[in-house]
Amino acid sequence: MTTITVLDSIMGSGKTTYVIDMINAQHDKDVAESFANPDHEPTKFLVVVPLLSEVDRFVHSCPDLRFKDPQPVHGKKLYHLDKLVDEGENIVTTHALFRLLDRSIYEKLKERGYKLIIDEVLECVGMFDKLTAKDRKLLFDNKMVYIDKTTRRLCWNDEAYPDCEGRFSDIKKLCHTGSLVSVKDTMLLWEFPSEFLTCFKEVIVCTYLFKGSPFYAYLQAEGFTIRMKTIRDGSLCEWDAGRGDREAKERIKSLIRVYEGPMNKIGDANGLRNPLSSTWYDKASAEALKRLKSSTETFFSRVAKSPAKFNAWTAFSKVKPRLKGRGYTKGWIANNAKGTNEYVDKQAMAYLYNCFYHPVIKGYFHERGIKVDEDMYALSAMIQWIWRSQIRRGDPIHLFIPSERMRKLLHDWLNTSGCISLTSDEQEMKRAA
Incomplete structure (x- = not known):
């Protein structure tokens, strides 16, 4: 089966820049080989990015490859993408359109020998x-x-x-x-049909904390070989469980101020309860939700003291109407937001979330012999969300994370040279001892 190469590297380490340089270098190599061998087939690329706003970066950074972005033809972008594959064009498109590809298009991709590059993990099971x-x-x-x-x-x-x-x-x-x-x-x-990934001569995934993602569990369940790499000082290196992130985390720590005070009490773990989880919200009293809303308003107005336009917040969509409040309502950012600079001016953020796998999806992987890492999954989702803010450009941010579990995951990540202080397996071993 196709080997999946994963570039697992912390935000801002230059993953996309490395890939763009690699694409341009491959093009130069193909041009040189074409002079020696007129029958040489140049490498064709299909690049998949989270959002349309990221498409232009590849179009402008790889001018000689003339990347094409599928446009609505007869009202359907998929129709245009099919034609672009027929013509052997280099293509850059979104995750959303990539999910719609059918078997006929994948057969064409296979015949043409495309190389697939995925920016951020695919949504593979839902x-x-x-x-x-x-x-x-x-x-x-x-x-x-x-x-x-x-x-x-x-x-x-x-x-x-x-x-x-x-x-x-x-x-x-x-x-x-x-x-x-x-x-x-x-x-x-x-x-996502796993056999579609075998249509490509090579697959490269650019992300961070990959082993916490459902995509990792999915690839394991489907029997793919995964080759872990990372980017350090602009060069491709062997992956080391994130232990090369020490210097980056030291810089990041100085930019993050996490609220520590009595308003976090609502998120304190208590026995088997998981405060601020989906199940907790389903059972939460009106008084508890009112208290959380009041605490969030207080955080923005009296702790962060930030204007409303610089505030951001998230929770489960089902409780959004009951938690929106003065000074932050319009700053909603979905918890699964990735790869966008749209919110880069946000200075203060409230993460009213305790993130867990959907129990049915977790059970599905378990039945297939795959054990998922709940903590790394939660950490990855939270970090991706936090990185929508101005920390992306190196400016400080103020965080309200009332969930004791989520706050601890962030502190553990910031204060260790690896992904988190202990993996789930290591935690179980420590408890057993």
Whole structure:
């Protein structure tokens, strides 16, 4: 299978710059080889970035490769991307469009020998909630779909319903790409088809704290070989569990001021409770939410003392209406925001979150023999969110993180030369001893 090379390096270490230099160097090499061998096929690149705002960087930084950004043709960017692959163009697009690629496009990518570069990890597994229980029953009762007993993938009955269009056309397409997986009998997961990654001659992923991501668990479950690398002083080096980040963290520590005071009490761990987790919010009283909202307002107005336009906050979307308050409401940034400079002016941030794997997805990986690292997953999500702020440009920030667990993860990360002070396995060993 295709080997996945991961450039796991701390924010600001130059991962994207390294990749751009690598692409340009490969182009120069291809041009030189073409003089000696007119039949030489130059390397073709497909670059996948989180947001449209990141597309321009590759277009402008690699002018000789003439990267193309798919545009709406007949109302569909996917149609244009298909044509660009047919023409053998270098392409830069977003994660969102990459998720929509079908088998015919991947076969073309394979034939053309494209190299895939992914900026930030792919969203590879998620709950599929676009099919109601009633529609699911209708599909199975009419034998329009069935579950493959080996792969557990939802399959379309092409023999009985070859020309189905309309209401279930999207389900049919997802079945054909192998993107829907049955779990716990009554639920479906959307999963990126792993065989699509084997269509590329090489895959490079640029990220940080990769081993905490679902993408890492997914690649392990699918049997891929993962080669861990990092960037140090502009050069490619062997990965060392983040222990080369010491100097960067020392600089970062001086820029981060974390609130430590009585308003954090609402997030104190208590037995088996996980304050500020999704389940906690589901059960939280009106009084508890009112207290958290009041504390957040106080943090921004009396602790950070920052104007509203420089404030940012996040929580679970389901409680956003009940937590928004004076001086920060318009500063909402989704917890999964990545790769954007849109919020680089934010000076004070409230992270009203206690992050855990979705239990169904965690169970799915567990059934496949993969143990996920909950703490590194949570740490990675929080750090990515914090790095939307002005710390990206080296300016100080003020943080309110009332969850005791999340605050400890951040302190542990800042004060160690590795990813966190102890991995989940090491913590279990220490408790057992």
